[in-house]
Amino acid sequence: MSFDPTANAHAELMGAQYVSFDEDTQTLTMNFCAPEVFITPRGSVQGGLVAGFLDEAMGWAYTKSTDGSHSPLMIEVTFSLLKPVPQGPLVAKGRVVKAGRRVIYLEAELFLEDGTMLARSTSTAIPTENPGLGK
Amino acid sequence: MGDAPIFTTRRSPSAELMGSEFVSFDEETKTATVRYTPPPSFASPRGAVQGGLIGGFLDEVMGTALLAATDGKLLPLNLDCNMSFLRMVPLETITATGRVIKLGRRVAFLEGELHDKDGNLLARATSTAMPTAVPGAGQ
Numbered sequence: 001m002s003f004d005p006t007a008n009a010h011a012e013l014m015g016a017q018y019v020s021f022d023e024d025t026q027t028l029t030m031n032f033c034a035p036e037v038f039i040t041p042r043g044s045v046q047g048g049l050v051a052g053f054l055d056e057a058m059g060w061a062y063t064k065s066t067d068g069s070h071s072p073l074m075i076e077v078t079f080s081l082l083k084p085v086p087q088g089p090l091v092a093k094g095r096v097v098k099a100g101r102r103v104i105y106l107e108a109e110l111f112l113e114d115g116t117m118l119a120r121s122t123s124t125a126i127p128t129e130n131p132g133l134g135k
Numbered sequence: 136m137g138d139a140p141i142f143t144t145r146r147s148p149s150a151e152l153m154g155s156e157f158v159s160f161d162e163e164t165k166t167a168t169v170r171y172t173p174p175p176s177f178a179s180p181r182g183a184v185q186g187g188l189i190g191g192f193l194d195e196v197m198g199t200a201l202l203a204a205t206d207g208k209l210l211p212l213n214l215d216c217n218m219s220f221l222r223m224v225p226l227e228t229i230t231a232t233g234r235v236i237k238l239g240r241r242v243a244f245l246e247g248e249l250h251d252k253d254g255n256l257l258a259r260a261t262s263t264a265m266p267t268a269v270p271g272a273g274q
Contacts, residue, residue, distance in 0.1 A: 046149035047213035048194025055187025074186035
C-alpha cells in the first residue's frame with residue numbers, strides 16, 4: 001500500500017513524518033515540525049492550528065488500521081491545549097478507539113520530543129474510501 | 136492619533152497565513168466578522184481544508200471577538216475547543232463570525248462559525264479560554 005503522509009500539501013506544511021503503527025493498540029506514531037507561519041504574537045502555535053497535528057495523527061491511525069483503504073471524515077473534534085506548542089519538532093500519537101461500520105472514535109496526543117504532553121483530542125468521524133488512493 | 140484598533144490590523148504569522156481580513160465588530164452582540172482565504176497548503180487529499188486546520192480560522196475569529204470586546208486588551212488562551220464540521224471547507228474565501236458568550240475574570244466562553252459565500256454553515260466551534268493580556272501590548 002502507499003503510505004506517504006508527506007504527499008499532501010497540508011501534511012508537508014506541518015512537516016508530517018510517519019514513524020510506526022502498533023497493531024495491538026491500534027496506535028500510530030508520527031513526527032511533525034511546527035512551521036513559523038503557525039506562530040502567534042505569543043510566540044507559540046496558534047491554538048486552533050494545533051488541531052491540525054492532532055487531526056493528522058488521528059486520521060493516519062485509522063487509515064493505517066484499514067491498510068490504507070479508508071480515511072475518516074471528521075464530524076467533530078474536541079481538543080484540550082495543555083501547554084503552548086513551540087515552533088519545531090513534535091511527536092504525535094493517534095489511536096483508533098473504536099472503528100464501527102458507520103462511526104469511528106479516534107483520539108490523539110501531541111508531545112515534545114522529551115515526552116511532555118502539549119495537547120490531546122478526541123474525534124467522532126465517519127469512514128470513507130481513501131480519497132488519496134489511486135494517485 | 137486616530138490609530139486603527141489593534142483587532143482591525145493585527146497580523147500575526149498565523150493570521151497572515153490564513154489570509155485574514157477584518158470586516159466588522161458589533162458591540163451589542165459582541166460579534167466579530169472576519170474573512171479568511173485558506174492557503175493551498177491547507178488542502179487535504181479531499182481537495183478541501185484538512186479538518187483540524189479548520190480550527191485555525193475558528194480560533195482566530197474567536198480571538199478577534201475577545202480582543203475587540205475588550206478594546207484590544209485581552210486575548211484568549213484556549214484551554215478546550217470543540218469543533219463540528221458540517222460541510223467541507225473549500226479553498227476559497229470564507230466568512231467567519233466569532234462571539235464572546237461570557238467574559239469572566241478567569242474564564243471566557245467563546246463561539247465561532249464559518250460560512251461559505253452562499254451563506255452555508257461549514258463549521259462551528261465553542262471554546263473555553265483564559266483571558267490574558269495581549270503580548271507586546273503598549274508598544
